[in-house]
Amino acid sequence: MKKHFLLLCCLLLSVVVSGNPVTGLLERIQKGLSSRFKIEIQASSSQTDYFELSGGGKQVTVRANNYVSAAFGVNWYLKYYCRTNFSFCEDQLPQLPTDLPPVNERQATVLADNLYMNYCTFSYTTVFWDWERWEREIDLMALNGITMPLAMVGTEAVWRNTLLKFGYTNSEIKEFLCGPAYFGWLLMGNLEEIGGPLPDEWFTNQIALQKKILARMRAYGMKPVFQGFFGMVPSSLKEKFPEAHLVEQGLWNSLQRPPVLDPTDPLFERMAKVWYAEYEKLYGQAEAFGGDLFHEGGKTGGIDVTDAARRVQTAMRQKNPNAVWVIQAWGGNPKAELLAGLDKQHTLVVDLAAEFWDNWRTRKGFDGFPWLWSNITNYGGNIGLHGRLDAIASGPVDGQHDPIASLSMKGIGSTPEGIEVNPVVFDLANEMRWRSEYLDLEVWLQKYAERRYGSPDTSLKAAWSLFHRTAYGTYAGHRRPSESVFCAPPSLKRDKITASAWSQSRIFYDPELFAQGVGLFLQSAEKLNQVPTYQYDAIDFVRQYLADLGREAYYKLVDAYQAKERAAFAHWSERFLQLIRDQNELLSTHERFFVGRWLAMARSKSKQPEIQDLYEHNARMLIGTWTETQSPVRDYAHKEWGGMLRDYYLPRWTNYITYLKESLQGETVPVPDSFSAEKAWVNAHNTYTIASHADPVQTAKKMYSKYRRVDEVR
Template sequence: MPPRGGYCLLLLVALCVFVSGHSKFPTLDHIKPRASDKAQSRAVVELLRRLLGNRSTEFMVSVNRSLSNDSLDVCELRSTKNNKVVATGSSGVAVASGIYNYLKYFCNCHVSWSGDQLDVPSPLPKLTGVLRINTPHRFRYYQNVCTFSYSSVWWDWPRWEREIDWMALNGINLPLAFTGQEALWQEVYRALGLNESEIEEFFSGPAFLAWNRMANMFKFGGPLPQSWHVNQLLLQVKILERMRSFGMVPVLPAFSGNIPKGILRLYPEANVTRLGPWAHFNCSFSCAYILDPRDKLFLHIGSLYLSQVVKQFGTDHIYNTDTFNEMTPPSSDPTYLSAISRSVFASMTAVDPQAIWLMQGWLFFSESAFWKPPQIQALLHGVPLGRMIVLDLFAETEPIFSFTESFYGQPFIWCMLHNFGGNSGFFGTVESINSGPFKALQFPNSTMVGIGMTPEGIEQNPVMYELMSELAWRKEPVNLAKWASLYAARRYGRMQDNLTAAWRLLFSSVYNCTVPHYVNHNHSPLVRRPSFHMNTGLWYDPKDLCKAWKLIMDAAPSLMSKETFRYDLVDVTRQVLQVLTTSFYQDIADAFHNQKLPELLIAGGVLVYDLLPELDRLLSSDRNFLLGTWLERARSLALDEKEAQLYDMNARNQLTLWGPTGEILDYASKEWGGLMEDYYTQRWGLFVQTLVECLDSGRPFKQDTFNQAVFQVEKGFIYNGRKYPTKPKGDTYEIAYRIFLKYYPQALKRL
């Protein structure tokens, strides 16, 4: 066995962060854990029992909030004579995070969405003296309003429980808690006098609620069954109870002005603006109605709703709402914009005088042509300084703080967005996230109060989230090559030269995008509707990916018992085949334009009849890459077949057409077993077939005609009624090795 703890002692200095000074914002001093120290201690004990089973009794935990005198979390760990570890921290999250640091760097263990590696040595490795771990960041934020649709929409309580455990272990103390809010809105709308059909016409289906909440769309995928409201409300109560038990501060929803059309029947004089279409949707499902925050009805509805939120969910005094998300305000007058934010905030303080408004700063990036410094400052200064926290949502690529004088004095959280739509595909900006938060802290008159992770979708690229969450407890950037080596060791439970080299290669290439302004949608032709205008660019040298693939493949025989390794073997092979698809696509395009039918048949035949089917078989061999799981989770929430069909349609549509006719086509693409066979492969098959027919007949290829034909394939998948496997099938190693033997030589030649 390799040494488990020897190399870890070098990390002690790096992990011990020395912090000075008190919060710059006394307005945030009341934001504290609600649970008692004893309750938080109990929550960590229960987490360890779920994670480690009987071994959990070797940890003695206690929460003592007086350990920190400046609201900055700290944890102290020491060993006892009888081989136990005592962990004392300022909150449940601090203790859980401290223990996870010990498990990582002394026990060589790892916890992730794609499996755990928990081969804990016995006895527990000894600590010399006291290991003190603390953070310079008051808040460690997690989630994006879109995550609730792209990832957690179909989750049951066991899956939520697992995620909240992951949050605690990774130091999250400010999570978004948006589940179940439609149930409360339903009560508010009824109290206002709306009838059931007006309410039904407003809510979108479950898979699209994030954008319904942000006033981007309504109705599509609905109506929401009553059972949905009941289920989600009960789930939210459990979620909040568990989050608070760790000492987390859940962020609850507030009113943004988005209203059902029926409000106009009840209040015809209300100052309501109808927005224009959003994201290629027509006004059947978009063009939302927005109530002007300066209208007295806004205060009435906002107060009514927040009163319900506080009554049903309690409060920790932080609320999120986003005005003008991906929408242009009707006026750029700074006086108007200040009045808007002042009125939104007033609807919060009318119910909770201690309210803090947490706002996503996405609008300043997505509508940058509108939001110039005077407009940004006006919106931010409509709220007293220190009573709003801004999420610098995409700071690793498009930081806003740096050109707004640190949000003109409002506190902000530096966030890594990383992923759009929950897409599959390797991606990272390791150099940026390794330096960005530290630069932001040193920025002149910095108002940074936290660090955050705001992916639109999760359960992908676990390495990026482990690194980002760990950086919240560091005083300086890490050595990325060393960090990647240690990550490989704990993810697989052993040090191995091949795997160390592989992860160092990945970290210096595919995980280190340095292209300015790069937005990580998976642009690969593999998951896009075929055309002759596809994005074939890469931000890295694919040769590095191929080298890493070979190194991981060579290490495979002795590691296939580790779920974490099997996942990574599938994932790296999937990434290589994704890049090879682009190469075959280029061959197909060249053959067609040069009117070479034999070459077209060869390239198209390999892609459609071998590469893509092999990829489907590979993905279907691992439980983490199954379409069936996503669909089964959706159907399991239904009370009857009618509801099951509605949820099934929602689940399939979001992954594919994203709208009735492909309004946001393939935005939320996933490379999953079943989806690869019945959706992506079918599209490519039709494309190649169409090109062959064009060459045979001498007809030109017409994209519009093809789009009409392929739309029938796409829509057909949504309604095919097929039940997809929820359990993996086939031997991952055998499939991956067969693919390697066939395609590694191709990769060396082509890439």
């Protein structure tokens, strides 16, 4: 009898734990943490998301309308009552006190939706993640109140299964599908084929991974966003169905875009029906689908856009009548004529870069269509400090107060092209769904500094005040991070030099003020040397400091060259190269700033050497040349990473400066073309070993002191 009773208790406990995903989350954060929180789920009579915190001592009760609200409530308590910080850039979580701080607080929001991720995120960051990393990210989503995550893993299997039913062979399908690092742009209709062909094991593994991802998202009550069928098809479809009306889309950054199948063509309805059926067979039913007609310069080809949009949405809703089409507001899209064909109740417009462009305001809440205020902040997974924090802290509140746009505002979004950078942005942005009034950002950042490092040090707060006034400020024309000149293809363009197209290397803030902030931050180095969040930020802030100095050294070497001042040129060019060497040394002390981590993740996706090589080639090409031939997207995803600075960026700058030196000496020498060397790095398979013996914080202090002392003397 006793054994049966114990077995029953275990089964009941198992049901409680498996039925409450927040319990598992808490245990993954810290063993035993779930016993400190009592989670109660009660529906809201007003249909608003809410959480209530009460109690203290041995246990805090978190009452909420769903598991995501409950997880956010737990995070709110841990942030504001226990001084903790969770992020994809390390955590700061001490053992909680025996007696938890007392609390009696309620928060609610009328903003139901919180969208997360960008198509590009599935290439620039998550492409080679395993289940362990995805599990961690989904926990972070819950802790930050994410309700609508994009769920694009394994979509290539839907393409395969669909095309098999339209006369394609497996090899023909692989000729269309791109390599793993490029799925983001395939799904947006920008390219096909590059980086492949995919091995069979990729499909099997990604299907299994996506099923785990979706099971956990759904356990939290999240609404994953799947890929909709909006008409993008393989270029080869014209060979299979010569009578089909395909609208050619031309080139995207020198790459051939796949055509769009006219939604009025009978083949469209047939393909859409198979697409959604195959999707549901693999991954179950979805309530939201993404996908954009005519993304980034797509051509309409004379088709009736309003009617086409109506047909796309109709096909989307055949499997699930409640389905919503999630559309990106980007580059002038969605056009008014496209929205005119849609049912408002089944459409959601995401204003992707609302922290920079107020499309929602100029378009009057997208003419009454449900919309989300979202920020991009990151482009290409670049790691420069950037955030436009003032815009992020005010934009969602502006939307809620706008007399017209507020009527159709449904929530917020975080849609960065790359993540695992600038954790303060993610923290602040997701809090804004729960704030209907403007906050004092300076006060918020003081509290952020305390919980980020678990310390009330005044020097840290003073440092963050300066970071807010510099790197994390909001400036006119400052949509992207100020790019590091170290990563720019060498030239004498000076003020117009850039690492990637559509950006700039200009510093919008006062670099001296930022340098003072870094000095204040490092005053806590001895005390916080072993705190993971402090280690990460110490490297990141000093990295930015060195990059800023590099920009100054570059300007001086260009000026010296143009003035034919050989001694000054020799001095500034050597300082510039040494800054790259020193930044490489600094970044090679921490895994998250090291190229070896990215390459190792790529190779870990297979056990077969030849497939590992394919994945590594994808990983290298994406962050390097981007394409096999020189194109406008070269260096778009540039990375200030240890190892890559030494082997990719430093050699091309060294060769270019040697060329400048020789030309100053009157020699006639050709301008070096670094692209062949870049391709050699992309095609290589050399291994990288992190400098595990080096102390990251001490190395950061050493590099800061080295240049700060020199600059003060100068």
